[in-house]
Amino acid sequence: MTTSMPKAELHCHIEGATSPALALSQAARYGIDTSAFIRDGAYAWQDFTSFVQSYDATANLFRTEEDYALLAETYLTEIAQAGAIYSELIVSPDQGDAIGIGADAYISGLAEGAQRARAKTGIETRFIIVGIRHFGPERVVKAAEYAARRPHPLITGFNLAGEERMHRVADFARAFDIARDAGLGITIHAGELSGAFSVRDALDHVRPSRISHGVRAIEDADLVRRLAEEGVVLEVCPGSNVALGVFPDFESHPLRALHAAGVRVTLNSDDPPFFHTSLAREYEVASTVMGFSDVEILGMTRTAIEAAFVDEPTRQRLLAAL
Ligand SMILES: Nc1ncnc2[nH]cnc12
Numbered sequence: 001m002t003t004s005m006p007k008a009e010l011h012c013h014i015e016g017a018t019s020p021a022l023a024l025s026q027a028a029r030y031g032i033d034t035s036a037f038i039r040d041g042a043y044a045w046q047d048f049t050s051f052v053q054s055y056d057a058t059a060n061l062f063r064t065e066e067d068y069a070l071l072a073e074t075y076l077t078e079i080a081q082a083g084a085i086y087s088e089l090i091v092s093p094d095q096g097d098a099i100g101i102g103a104d105a106y107i108s109g110l111a112e113g114a115q116r117a118r119a120k121t122g123i124e125t126r127f128i129i130v131g132i133r134h135f136g137p138e139r140v141v142k143a144a145e146y147a148a149r150r151p152h153p154l155i156t157g158f159n160l161a162g163e164e165r166m167h168r169v170a171d172f173a174r175a176f177d178i179a180r181d182a183g184l185g186i187t188i189h190a191g192e193l194s195g196a197f198s199v200r201d202a203l204d205h206v207r208p209s210r211i212s213h214g215v216r217a218i219e220d221a222d223l224v225r226r227l228a229e230e231g232v233v234l235e236v237c238p239g240s241n242v243a244l245g246v247f248p249d250f251e252s253h254p255l256r257a258l259h260a261a262g263v264r265v266t267l268n269s270d271d272p273p274f275f276h277t278s279l280a281r282e283y284e285v286a287s288t289v290m291g292f293s294d295v296e297i298l299g300m301t302r303t304a305i306e307a308a309f310v311d312e313p314t315r316q317r318l319l320a321a322l
């Protein structure tokens with residue numbers, strides 16, 4: 001049983017962590033019709049493109065700083081009650097602009113929510129600024145420039161998400177240079193919807209310490225060896241991968257093979273209610289379906305803390321809590 005285990009995650013998109021219940025209460029507040037993206041109390045989507053549409057429609061239910069505080073507080077409190085001691089939330093300054101409050105107010109609302117959750121439960125949180133790939137390289141540079149100004153102390157990393165099949169990683173190298181030069185931790189979505197080549201491109205052009213997903217590296221044995229040798233940490237999201245059809249089921253998911261090959265892997269929830277999962281469920285599936293021992297699962301949590309984009313005193317305090 002993983003219920004009482006300490007947990008940590010490096011990869012959760014904050015808007016994607018909205019429970020359908022919270023989405024419905026926000027929709028009622030603003031008089032928004034959700035029938036296009038919530039049906040029978042669950043998010044409706046069929047493929048990655050319609051998932052992104054449902055995700056964006058959900059994100060647009062949060063309009064004010066206080067809405068964002070409520071979202072972060074609700075999610076972080078829930079996972080803390082399930083044993084999480086650390087969470088890195090992927091946050092998008094573009095979303096602050098999209099709703100008209102601006103990136104600073106968006107971040108400050110999220111930070112207020114993180115602070116409330118920390119006061120109640122002790123959970124530690126950091127924010128990873130994300131550039132949206134399908135918005136194109138120039139918009140991603142803008143997101144990197146925003147992150148590089150270090151507008152809030154909880155912002156410690158930079159990521160690239162969105163439609164992986166658009167553009168090549170090299171098109172985003174400048175954005176990552178800007179973020180890296182500002183001292184931010186570097187991670188990038190690759191090897192989820194696109195194959196092993198995208199993981200190789202990420203290593204060559206972006207030099208990340210972590211990769212968001214990266215699981216399709218399994219298609220290339222040399223690449224798996226390289227990941228293991230270079231100690232690159234994979235933020236693995238098995239529930240998300242199965243829900244999106246990247247792998248047909250948990251039995252054929254490569255987490256076990258990557259772990260056995262010596263790749264440093266961690267467990268993550270991605271967009272939990274969209275993918276019918278939660279951080280707690282990822283831990284439980286790793287144990288009961290994938291057959292990882294408690295010691296192996298604790299090892300993945302340790303890897304997450306070792307790879308977290310936090311200051312050293314915080315890392316040592318979190319490691320001591322394991
Ligand atoms: N799983 C995912 N892959 C790429 N971009 C995303 N944005 C939100 N969730 C995502």
Ligand SMILES: [Zn+2]
Nearest residue numbers: 013161212270
């Ligand atoms: Zn993701």
